[in-house]
Each structure stands twice: as C-alpha cells, then as structure tokens.
Amino acid sequence: MEQVLTIIRDDMANIRHTKDPGTVRRTKRDDKSHPPTPITVAYGDGIGPEIMDATLRVLDAAGGSVDVETIEIGEAVYARGVTSGIEPSSWESLRRTRVFLKAPITTPQGGGFKSLNVTVRKTLGLFANVRPCPSYAPFIATKHPAMNVVIVRENEEDLYAGIEHRQTDEVVQCLKLYSRPGCERIVRYAFEYASRYGRSKVTCFTKDNIMKVTDGLFHKVFDEVAEEYPGIEHEHWIVDIGAAKLADTPELFDVIVLPNLYGDILSDVSAQIAGSVGLAGSANIGHDVSMFEAIHGSAPRRAGQDAANPSGLMLAAVQMLVHIGQGDAAALMHNAWLRTIEDGVHTYDIYDPSVSVEKVGTRAFADAVIERLGEKPSRLQPVAYAVSTDPIRIDVPVREPQDKDLVGVDVFLDFRGAPDDLGAQLEKHASDLRLVMISNRGQKVYPSGQAETICTDHWRCRFQSPDGGVVTTEQILALLGRLAAAGMPFIKTEGLFNFDGAPGYSLGQGQ
Numbered sequence: 377m378e379q380v381l382t383i384i385r386d387d388m389a390n391i392r393h394t395k396d397p398g399t400v401r402r403t404k405r406d407d408k409s410h411p412p413t414p415i416t417v418a419y420g421d422g423i424g425p426e427i428m429d430a431t432l433r434v435l436d437a438a439g440g441s442v443d444v445e446t447i448e449i450g451e452a453v454y455a456r457g458v459t460s461g462i463e464p465s466s467w468e469s470l471r472r473t474r475v476f477l478k479a480p481i482t483t484p485q486g487g488g489f490k491s492l493n494v495t496v497r498k499t500l501g502l503f504a505n506v507r508p509c510p511s512y513a514p515f516i517a518t519k520h521p522a523m524n525v526v527i528v529r530e531n532e533e534d535l536y537a538g539i540e541h542r543q544t545d546e547v548v549q550c551l552k553l554y555s556r557p558g559c560e561r562i563v564r565y566a567f568e569y570a571s572r573y574g575r576s577k578v579t580c581f582t583k584d585n586i587m588k589v590t591d592g593l594f595h596k597v598f599d600e601v602a603e604e605y606p607g608i609e610h611e612h613w614i615v616d617i618g619a620a621k622l623a624d625t626p627e628l629f630d631v632i633v634l635p636n637l638y639g640d641i642l643s644d645v646s647a648q649i650a651g652s653v654g655l656a657g658s659a660n661i662g663h664d665v666s667m668f669e670a671i672h673g674s675a676p677r678r679a680g681q682d683a684a685n686p687s688g689l690m691l692a693a694v695q696m697l698v699h700i701g702q703g704d705a706a707a708l709m710h711n712a713w714l715r716t717i718e719d720g721v722h723t724y725d726i727y728d729p730s731v732s733v734e735k736v737g738t739r740a741f742a743d744a745v746i747e748r749l750g751e752k753p754s755r756l757q758p759v760a761y762a763v764s765t766d767p768i769r770i771d772v773p774v775r776e777p778q779d780k781d782l783v784g785v786d787v788f789l790d791f792r793g794a795p796d797d798l799g800a801q802l803e804k805h806a807s808d809l810r811l812v813m814i815s816n817r818g819q820k821v822y823p824s825g826q827a828e829t830i831c832t833d834h835w836r837c838r839f840q841s842p843d844g845g846v847v848t849t850e851q852i853l854a855l856l857g858r859l860a861a862a863g864m865p866f867i868k869t870e871g872l873f874n875f876d877g878a879p880g881y882s883l884g885q886g887q
C-alpha cells in the first residue's frame with residue numbers, strides 16, 4: 377500500500393504536491409517573494425479533506441510558497457492495523473520537511489488504538505501548544521468582546537505520560553510526571569512568545585498549594601525565568617480561581633502558560649468563550665518539527681456536505697506561515713479571513729441572522745476569503761506579521777545535578793483492616809528503620825489518625841532512619857524482605873530523596 381498520496385490540483389499554482397517526497401518538484405509564481413518551503417500535509421478524516429482543500433487554496437492565493445508532501449493518517453491507517461494511526465514511513469516526511477499541516481482525524485472506538493496526536497507530539501518533541509483565542513465580537517457572539525488570550529500549554533508531560541496502574545482491588549493510579557527541563561522549556565517559550573509578539577503579561581496557573589513538588593516545580597521555574605524578562609509583567613494564580621477568573625473576565629489575561637492537563641482544559645474553555653472552538657487553530661512547536669492544526673475534530677456527521685467551517689485550519693495555516701518566515705502571506709491570509717468574518721460571510725456553525733449576511737459552505741467561504749485578499753478588516757483589529765523571522769528557539773541551559781541522598785522509603789501495601797492494626801504489624805518489622813507514618817489516599821491515619829477518615833485498601837507506609845539521616849538500599853531491601861515474609865508484599869515503593877539537603881517528596885499530611 378502506497379503511503380504517500382499524490383494529489384495534483386491545477387488551480388493551486390504555487391503548491392506542488394508530490395508523489396515521491398524525496399524528489400520534490402517546485403514551481404514558483406512570479407508574485408512569490410519566498411522560495412517554496414517543504415511542508416507535510418495530511419488530509420485526515422471526516423471533514424478533513426474539505427477544510428484542507430479550502431485552506432490550501434487560500435494559502436496559495438495569498439502567496440504562501442510551499443512544496444507539499446502528502447501523507448496518509450487516521451482511519452484508513454488504523455484499519456490496516458497500525459495502532460498509532462500513522463505509517464512508519466510518514467515519519468521520514470515529517471523529519472524531512474519539519475513542518476506538518478494536519479487536518480483532524482477520526483479516532484477509532486474501542487481499545488488498542490493510540491492517540492495519533494499524543495504519539496506525534498511526544499515522538500517529535502512538540503513541547504509547546506500555542507492557541508490564540510481572540511474575540512471576533514460583534515461578528516461572532518461572545519460575552520467577552522475584549523478578550524485576546526493566548527494559551528501556551530505544555531504538551532508532553534504531566535498525567536499525559538499515560539503511566540497508569542490498578543494497584544489494589546479498589547485503587548488505580550496515574551503518574552504525574554514533570555521534568556525541570558520540560559517546565560523550563562515551556563515557560564521560556566511563553567516569555568519568548570510574549571516578547572516576540574508584543575504581549576505585556578504572562579500568567580502561570582498551577583495547583584502548587586496542594587501539589588507542592590510537581591506544580592511547585594512549575595511555579596518555581598516560572599518565577600525564575602520571569603526574572604530574565606523584566607519588561608514583561610508576570611503573575612501566578614492557583615488554577616481553580618485562575619480558571620474562574622479566566623472564564624469570567626478573560627480580558628484581564630494576555631499570555632497564559634500552563635501544565636498539560638490544565639492547559640488542555642482551559643485552552644478549550646478559552647476558545648469557546650472567545651466565540652467557538654470551531655474557529656481556533658493551534659501550533660504544536662518542537663525544536664525540529666512543528667505541527668499546525670485546527671482544534672476541533674473530524675465532525676464525521678458533516679463530512680462530504682461542503683458545510684464545515686475551515687476557519688480553524690486556516691488560522692493554523694496562518695500560524696504555520698509565520699513559523700516558516702512567510703509573515704507577509706500570513707498577514708494577507710489572516711486579514712482577508714477577518715474581513716470575511718466582518719462582512720458576515722459565515723458557515724452554518726457561526727451563522728447568526730442578527731450579524732450574518734450570507735450563509736455559505738466550505739468552498740464558498742474559501743472563495744470569499746480569496747476575494748478579500750489584500751483587504752483589511754475595518755472594525756476588527758488587522759494583523760501584521762514580520763516577514764522572515766526565525767521560529768522561536770528555546771535552549772534550556774544544562775544544569776549541574778544536585779546532591780541526592782536516600783533518606784527513607786514509602787512502601788505501598790494492599791491491606792484490608794484498620795490503620796492501627798496495620799501500624800501495629802508494621803512496627804514489628806521496622807527493625808533498624810522507623811515507621812514514620814501511614815497514610816491512606818494521602819491522609820495520615822497512623823499514628824494518631826481520626827476515626828472519621830474513610831480508608832481504602834491502598835496504604836502508604838513511610839519508613840526512615842530513627843535519626844532522620846541517610847539510609848542504605850540494603851536497609852530498604854531487608855525491610856521489604858521482612859514484610860514479604862510476614863505476608864505483606866509491597867505493591868510498589870518510592871524512594872525518599874533529599875536534593876542538596878531539601879526533601880524531594882511530599883510530607884504526606886493530606887490537604
């Protein structure tokens with residue numbers, strides 16, 4: 377099965393589609409100011425082919441100069457038994473062009489399939505997900521006409537590591553992993569983005585009042601990096617009240633940088649309150665490769681009807697043109713799109729008789745944007761992009777590792793019974809270590825627990841040396857051996873480490 381498709385369109389004079397991505401053919405129209413940039417394009421599933429076709433037509437007419445290599449992703453690839461939804465050979469195209477314009481795909485139902493987006497993001501190190509969420513009021517209804525937020529979401533870490541386990545009959549867990557370089561990369565990107573695009577403030581949301589080690593690291597790195605950008609205001613909010621403020625008064629925010637899960641949720645909230653998730657594009661930025669896509673899905677029920685709104689993918693293509701240094705074409709395309717929206721030429725999903733003038737389909741919407749190339753919006757803010765800027769590149773400084781001392785162990789046990797019974801049994805096997813405490817779902821229940829605390833069958837039992845100093849791996853292995861011999865085998869253990877003398881673990885009192 378051929379993985380690289382050939383689609384040649386006569387009406388796209390500036391875009392060459394190639395069958396063999398290794399031998400890209402190029403044309404260059406006279407009005408092109410840039411040599412063609414190789415890009416990889418995937419038409420996706422559902423409405424994907426229609427909105428990609430519309431987007432490439434506008435890009436071409438705006439003077440975007442690209443060589444297209446087309447790859448196949450999604451349903452057909454999953455159906456061939458490729459669980460990631462992307463053929464191994466397609467990675468070669470992505471590595472070669474380093475720029476991926478992707479239409480949405482349909483994720484198959486049932487288990488055994490991996491998320492294509494997560495696979496692409498993590499495989500290619502696309503660490504920053506950038507989603508501008510401006511209001512287009514009064515042409516698209518929103519309660520927040522003054523909002524103009526950009527969400528910068530960390531894209532690789534957090535709970536999305538996907539490391540999950542059922543540990544006892546009652547309890548499952550998911551590991552939340554943050555790395556110092558990962559935090560630094562995304563936070564630096566947010567400040568660089570603000571600096572590059574004239575934004576005045578960067579806000580960080582975390583939940584570090586509860587997750588002091590993980591979210592605490594993100595917040596700490598944010599504060600450190602912010603010091604290097606004295607011209608940009610910075611602030612931190614606890615994510616719950618920050619999210620409430622964002623939903624209520626988004627005009628108070630400018631650039632917001634968030635860990636993956638909060639960013640996933642709040643980027644959709646931001647796009648929706650700005651007007652519609654159907655209008656937002658996003659850039660997934662990596663060191664080597666970057667991917668650009670609409671944030672909506674493949675809307676299978678709308679497929680093949682020439683009805684879908686191509687705006688999200690068009691705005692993603694604008695981000696792509698800026699990224700590849702074709703800011704002039706990006707501005708032409710973006711301003712013509714804004715003018716089309718302002719002129720009330722709307723697809724069904726944003727059609728509102730009170731402001732819309734004409735309800736159009738996908739193709740006619742693209743035609744309307746093409747007709748307006750060279751025009752600017754008169755009421756919405758026109759855009760301007762610098763031509764030929766280099767993509768933002770983040771290099772995280774290499775740090776000397778800190779001194780790391782083992783000072784104890786959390787042993788996780790599967791046990792049914794009362795905390796004091798478990799405590800009494802464990803005290804007998806502590807030997808040269810001290811049972812410091814037992815917690816259940818993070819709440820300390822031994823010693824001196826409260827009768828009201830609801831306990832499950834999943835217990836964390838903390839052992840440290842009696843003087844609180846360094847312990848050896850042999851002491852811990854001996855403890856685990858004693859517990860196993862006593863019929864209490866461990867589910868898992870977590871080492872307790874000090875880094876440069878500071879505890880690298882939660883103190884475990886629950887919140």
Ligand code: NAD
Pocket residue numbers: 423427479480481482483484493654669670671672673674675676677678683684685686687688725
């Ligand atoms: P969806 O975004 O495809 O559709 C949600 C609703 O919005 C539907 O009513 C749809 O008709 C409408 N809609 C979406 N995009 C539109 C557009 N451009 N123009 C007009 N109306 C539009 O979400 P879903 O229905 O939950 O998911 C459908 C499929 O897409 C699923 O298989 C899902 O896994 C997949 N998906 C893919 C991506 C991606 O590839 N990046 C993202 C999200 C969902």
